[in-house]
Amino acid sequence: MEIDFVRSRFIKHFDGQTGNIYAAPGRINLIGEHTDYNGGFVFPGAIDKGIMCEIRPNGSNTVMAYAIDLKDRVEFKIDDPQGPRASWARYIYGIIQEMKKLGVDVKGFNIAFAGDVPLGAGMSSSAAMESCFAYALNDLFGDNKVSKWDMVLAGQATEHNYCGVNCGIMDQFASIFGKEGKLMRLDCRSREFEYYPFEPKGYRLVLIDSVVKHELASSAYNDRRKSCENVVETLRKKYTDRDIETLRDIDWDMLNSVKADISEEDMKRATYVLGEKDRVLAVCDALNKGDYGTVGQKMYETHDGLSKDYEVSCEELDFLVDMARKNGVTGSRIMGGGFGGCTINLVKEELYDKFINDATSAYKEKFGKQPKVYDIVISDGARKIC
Structure with a gap:
């Protein structure tokens, strides 16, 4: 996102004045899928695509906001109990109200913003907006007294x-806490986190967007969450001396001990979750050693688990991962909740061009759709630009 682009629109729409410029990124998740509601770990990183805003106090009680990409302008009072109706403006209004609860004395301001996070590609454009606005309001009106975790929340x-949207915390966490060249292992239960090096020299990280989203997603999510809860309930009855909150709290022996007491489907769901817990820890060790071969292997294993045991993949995503395997890509998997969206791929530089050409042309021939390709670099979190 170009600073000059955002500034030129701000000047045009707000009487030639300038303000402060802030930015916050979208995110990827390298591994750790469907683990958040099972009390497990996720492994996100901030990316070099996000939201940028210019903002200036205007001495009133009114917010004047311009969405550059949408070419839409909205005005509303800070203390309006209803807030604006435009969906994009609700993010600004909501952040204002939540920052006020944290003691930030927000006054009226002018704001223009734009983004280069692809919408609907699973890189969390909404979290980037929230993080960008929260960081800006904390800097302008709060003297930076609100903590990073409070901005996440x-x-x-x-x-x-x-x-x-009843979301978790991973997206906002990655957008606020991100660091260039670092991924973060976040414990979704305790909120403890640790940075891990991610500077894969000789590799590129690329997302391929299947440009499909099947309708099964929401009901399937609820079904799988219920499966996990079923297994936990069965284990609680058997292991009354253990404190079992989620599948995070069990091991393979415990799961196998109730195999006869749960459905085959529930067993498959729990098998994926326990396997993913092990894979996340294996990736931690591999990253510390700079062993990207193992990182890639675990990505493939995650996709196989999501496809066969958790059953949240689809024909299009399986096809893209198969194309990655055929092209010698180091690692590939579905990224996100499933039934569409992107694959995330760790590709050696020398294989990149052939892989992208083969995958996109074969995909278009089979499905009649042109997939989108997004190169990704791990970057810094929310910040003031100038």
Whole structure:
């Protein structure tokens, strides 16, 4: 995202004045899928695509906001109990209300923003917006007294309370805490996290967007979550002396001991979750050693588990991962909840061009759709630009 682009639009729409410029990134998740609600670990990183805004206090109680990409302008009072109706403006309104709860004395301001996070590709454009706005308001009106974790939770609360999305914390966490060249292992239960080096020299990280989203996603998500809860309930009855909150708290011996007491489907779901817990820890060790071959192997294993045991893949995504295997790609898997979206691929430089050409042409021939390709670099989190 170009600073000059955002500034030129801000000047045009707000009387030739300038303000401060802030940015916050979208995110990828290298491994750790469907683990958040099972009390496990995720492994996100901030990316070099995100949201940028220019903002300036205007001495009133009114927010004047311009969405550059949408060419849409909205005005609303900070203390309006209803807030704006435009869905994009709800993110600004929600962050204002949540930051006020944290003691930030938000006054009226002018804001223009734009983004280069692809919408619907699973890179969390909404979390980038929330993080960008929260960071800006904390800097302008709060003297930076609000902690990074409170900004993360303000973003999550904005989704919950003003946008109708019951999300977790991974997206906002990655957008706020991201560091260039670092991935983060986040414990979804305790919120403890650790940075791990991710500077794969000789490799490129690329997303291939299947440009499909099947309707099964929401109901399937609920079904799988219920499967995990079923297994936990069965284990609680058997192991009354153990504190079992989620599948995070069990091991393979415990799972196998109740195999006869649970459905085949529930067993498959739990098998994936326990396997993913092991894979995340294996990737931690591999990253510390700079062993990207093992990282890639675990990515493939995750995809196989998501496809066969958790059954949240689809023909299009399996096809893209198969094309990665055929082209010698180091690692590939579905990224996100499933039934569409992107694959994330760790590709050696010398194989990159052939892989992209083969995968995109074969995909278009088979499915009649042109997939989108996004090169990704791991970058810094929310920040003030100037």
